[in-house]
Amino acid sequence: MKIGVIGGGAIGLLFTAYLSKSPHDVVLCVRREIQRQAIQTMGLTLNFGTSVYTCQPDVRLLSGRDHGDIDVLIVAVKSYDVEQVMPEIGERFSRTRSILFVQNGMQHLRILPKLQMHSIYLGVVEHGALKESDHSIIHTGLGQTKIAPYLDGHSGFNWEKLSKEDFPFTYQNDWYAMLSEKLHINAVINPLTAILKVNNGALLANPYWFYLMKQVSKEACKVLNIEDHEAWKDLVSVCENTSLNKSSMLRDIENNRKTEIDAINGFLLNAAQQKSIEVPNNQFVYQVIKGMEDHMESRENNG
Template sequence: MRIGIVGGGAVGLLTAAYFCGDHDVTIYTRRNEQAEKLCTHGLTVICGNERTTHRVHAEPFVREIEEEMLFIAVKQYDLANILQTRIHMLQANAIMFLQNGMGHVSYLPHVPHHHIALAVVEHGALKIDDTTVSHTGVGQTKWSVWRGEKEAFSFLSSTNNRFPFQYVDDWEAMLLEKLMVNVAINPLTALLRVPNGMLVTHEPYRQAMKQLFQEVASVFQLEQRERIWKHIETVCRQTAANRSSMLRDIESGRKTELDAILRYVIERANERGVPAPISTFLYALVKGKQLEGEKER
């Protein structure tokens, strides 16, 4: 199968690494330099003590793409631009979105593809450089059909054991649960500058995370709160040494996905007339850190 992966970040590279053995994979990058390096040096994935390099094709995303299957693995703030101005360039039978947050859902009615799926990636992935990705935590990718037929994605049933896909019937519940994980972990670790594990091992931080969780759960009238809270604690423990993507972005002076995660919560709270003072306060602090880092670059 011809598979295109739009995005040369950690998730895009990790996805490409596990599909290129059985499929014809092309990575579409933002920079020409990265595409040239991938074509020349290959794509290296590190998992534990193993280091494997795959030959892949890559090219910058500057022209129309024609593939059988497309994975969109860019950050939320880049996705909006693609869906608003370059959606006509994405020619494929089926398309799957691999994003944090839920902001992209509002664009989907305007996406012309017959088969559209949404997914949440629960693997740990760290981009080392333009051609190397570290698989820091083996998890799974949950996915659900937003429009079209499940059979259009049938190839996902035979993926590598280290990169499994699990089908979920309710796409909205799936995205909301991942949003809760991102909301609880990312902004706090970015502000406190601590690895994920400290949010549960340091009791004052755990209490702050619990208060944030309860507020956001009220905004969305979340069911199964206790189960999801336990899941968040488990994620923190399983990724204890990891530094969240938002924390790494803050440390590097890069733009974060704060708007796609926490501002989305605040906007839904305003729409529903539900107070969200903790989310609003936290958003302002992390946004300030982001702007401070961007000025220093």
């Protein structure tokens, strides 16, 4: 079987490295020729604790050719890039049976019906990953990838058989419950740590920031229609288990990159408006992050 991965970021490289340990062929599709050359020349290096693993995946340009030989596909680009790669998926992966999307938030779901010829799965990645370079990835936190069927799961592909010891896949029945749980956690931790410029655990240690967590969390639970007591316990647990980690949104801000705020809190704002629910705290963090993005862009344009 041939497994394709679209995306040369942290998650795409992490999937490629671990899946390369399987007996299946792995193809990594990237959008930049300089990254393709780097991996082709030096291989892809995975660092986890004291272990180092280097593999040599088949690395291709996404737009360079037809990828009809791919049996299953994992789309690991950022949520705001899904729409951009959709034409390539539709045109160049026409014979691929199953496609897994592993983005944060739910904003990208609105465009997935365009892929009705495929079996579509959704995933939640709970691993920590840091892209060190175009050809090197650090596995910073062990977790799992949860997967649920979304559109026409007729292919019946068993994702769990791809599990490795430090990279397990687990099957979920309810995609909405799976995504809403992750969205709630992201909606609280990501914008607050990015605004305050602190690691995840600092939110629990400071009583004023802890209060803000509570307010953003309550609003998110109400919009998503999830039980707030259990959701809060899960949120605190994630903060504790990743206390020294930086959120992906904080890393984006630090590196002057666009964030996924629209896919996370932006999605919540749209859903809240449709349900006539007031979410002032989510509105506030959304506006602050969008303002930070705008400030970065203005600084780059003027600098």
